[in-house]
Amino acid sequence: MSLLECKHLSKRFGNTMALQDVNLTLPRGRIIGLLGKNGAGKTTLIKLMNDLLTPTGGTVLFEGAPLGAESKQAIAYLPERTYLERSMTVAQTLRYFATFYTSFDQEKAQRLLADLDLREDARISTLSKGMQEKLQLVLVMSRKAKLYILDEPLGGVDPATRDYILDTILQNFAEDASVLLSTHLIADIERILDDVILIDKGQIAEEASADELRTREGCAIDDYFRRRFKC
Amino acid sequence: MLKKLMRYDLQWIIGKVLSYYSAATLLIALLARVFHALSSQAFFLHLLEKIFSGAFISCGIAILINALMRSLVCFRSTLYGDPSYLTHTLPIKRRTVFTAKALSGTVSLMFALAVSALGLAITVLTRADVWEKAKELLRQRGTVSTLLLICAAVVLQLVEMHFSAVFGLVLGHRREKGRIPFSILYSVLIYFAVSAVVTGLLFALSLLKPEVHALLTQPLSTQEMFKMEEMRFLLAVGTVLYLLADSGLFLAARHVFCKGVDVE
Amino acid sequence: MNFQFDNERPIYLQVVDTLRRSIVSKQFLPGERLPSVRDLALQAKVNPNTMQKALSELESAGLIFTERTSGKFVTRDEAAIAEARRSLANEVARRYLHEMEGLGFSAEAAADYLTEEADK
Structure with missing residues (x-):
């Protein structure tokens, strides 16, 4: 059974079809890149997978069942924005996660935070944007999930932090889990991808294994992308 | 899960703000009472009594409004704002999430009400002259039940306001992309519609009992109102109707909410 | 081991190449036990799946062998x-x-x- 399946998924906003008849299967144990231009529908698709949007048509199935409390226990989502309660401290946020997520490894999170020099008594509102993003990454990676969905984890982040993020993703890799990385900064992450899904104008343009694509096109995925979706 | 979620919401809604507000309200009530006791001694003490009494009334009302506003802000922010990214991805059923938010608001309102009531008790019931009158009233048959029914009516009215606002927020999000003016409009319309229906039903029921009908259509003094069985009947039926209305509002709002969200 | 890759060619082939060079240049001695797939992948900063595929290729080429309980080893076949x-x-x-x-x-x-x- 596949990990996550989208069947004829569509989403309309007012008069625009953000997603049209998307059919997708995410396998286990793979690092998958969701690549597309800004506005292609990546974030819409991801929000639908996380039950933050209601489909206009079609369904999302996680391990064969509709999205619900069980699927949310197994999906760890890192959105682009900061979603933490600003009045809470880092320590309180950790306890919040530990309270609701049964597979949250609080010790691991504390270790990672210590590495990042993040004090546990710091209030979220006092942290810089970069620190907040790192904190959110740590929180997501400290959960033992079956699917990690990271939306633009490298955007607006310095190169050292980018390396840190990629290392963390690789260190966290488990054979029964998958990672879905959505980004438009393809060159930075393509070397760790197993598979790629190209999305354009709300439809799936291509699904392929990363190395197969490189062999077939004789170039980097970044180059292929530029060629194919030239403005 | 439900209780855990509620604990966090209550911490946010009541938190330091309402706690300090409650302390201040009770302090003002105490001071009003103290100045009342001293008021015969000097004019300016009498003046202070009046000022603090007035201040207490403002605080008592303000704390209720504050509790209502904070709970609605919490509702909107944690379900439709940025923190909703966390709320909606928690491993909890959508129904439970809604119930937790709605109940947290209700508990906060009850807390604020309790503070106001306590303050009122401090300012008024500790006075010997008022207590005498109260004891006399309590000796009469049926006063206690009437008072209880009045309390229930007040509580249910507040709950009706709260749930109307919640329903308005849910509808506003689903139909009007969460724009505030529309949410407010929906809330107000729902509140008046529900109140009108309940009042209408009470009136209709009163046609069955002529004495009750008389109560509704003719002027009366406060003393007499307390004596009448018909008053209690009216209050009792009203309480039941409002209880049903509030439950209906809760279930309707939860039903619409569970159909799904579209978070920005 | 110098793990510099370019994105133009399949990553796993580049990993195969680098590992082959390491074996040939005696950075890994004949019969030596290799680090786990996971550790190698982390060192190379590549996907463990990619590393696994590269190691399979090397195994097919006869340069490494797997002993089920103890891990992967460089061949002793000089x-x-x-x-x-x-x-x-x-x-x-x-x-x-x-x-x-x-x-x-x-x-x-x-x-x-x-x-x-x-x-x-």
Whole structure:
């Protein structure tokens, strides 16, 4: 059974079809890149997978069942924005996660935070944007999930932090889990991808294994992308 | 899960703000009472009594409004704002999430009400002259039940306001992309519609009992109102109707909410 | 091990190449136990799946073998390693000759040039 399946998924906003008849299967144990231009529908698709949007048509199935409390226990989502309660401290946020997520490894999170020099008594509102993003990454990676969905984890982040993020993703890799990385900064992450899904104008343009694509096109995925979706 | 979620919401809604507000309200009530006791001694003490009494009334009302506003802000922010990214991805059923938010608001309102009531008790019931009158009233048959029914009516009215606002927020999000003016409009319309229906039903029921009908259509003094069985009947039926209305509002709002969200 | 990759060619092939060089250059000794797939992947900063695929290729090529309970080891077969060294050297040679040809040298001239450079 596949990990996550989208069947004829569509989403309309007012008069625009953000997603049209998307059919997708995410396998286990793979690092998958969701690549597309800004506005292609990546974030819409991801929000639908996380039950933050209601489909206009079609369904999302996680391990064969509709999205619900069980699927949310197994999906760890890192959105682009900061979603933490600003009045809470880092320590309180950790306890919040530990309270609701049964597979949250609080010790691991504390270790990672210590590495990042993040004090546990710091209030979220006092942290810089970069620190907040790192904190959110740590929180997501400290959960033992079956699917990690990271939306633009490298955007607006310095190169050292980018390396840190990629290392963390690789260190966290488990054979029964998958990672879905959505980004438009393809060159930075393509070397760790197993598979790629190209999305354009709300439809799936291509699904392929990363190395197969490189062999077939004789170039980097970044180059292929530029060629194919030239403005 | 439900209780855990509620604990966090209550911490946010009541938190330091309402706690300090409650302390201040009770302090003002105490001071009003103290100045009342001293008021015969000097004019300016009498003046202070009046000022603090007035201040207490403002605080008592303000704390209720504050509790209502904070709970609605919490509702909107944690379900439709940025923190909703966390709320909606928690491993909890959508129904439970809604119930937790709605109940947290209700508990906060009850807390604020309790503070106001306590303050009122401090300012008024500790006075010997008022207590005498109260004891006399309590000796009469049926006063206690009437008072209880009045309390229930007040509580249910507040709950009706709260749930109307919640329903308005849910509808506003689903139909009007969460724009505030529309949410407010929906809330107000729902509140008046529900109140009108309940009042209408009470009136209709009163046609069955002529004495009750008389109560509704003719002027009366406060003393007499307390004596009448018909008053209690009216209050009792009203309480039941409002209880049903509030439950209906809760279930309707939860039903619409569970159909799904579209978070920005 | 120098794990520099370019995104233009399949990553796993580049990993195979790098590992082969490490074995040939005795960075990994014959019979030596290799780090786990996971550790290698982290060192190389690649996907463990990619590393697994590369190791399978090397196993098919006879340069490493897996012992189910103890892990992966470099082959003790010196001949196989020598053969790998030879084929890598051939690649280098062919590349040299091809590039020199592009600069206008004939194959003989290129060979002479190389001898001169080596003597220095």
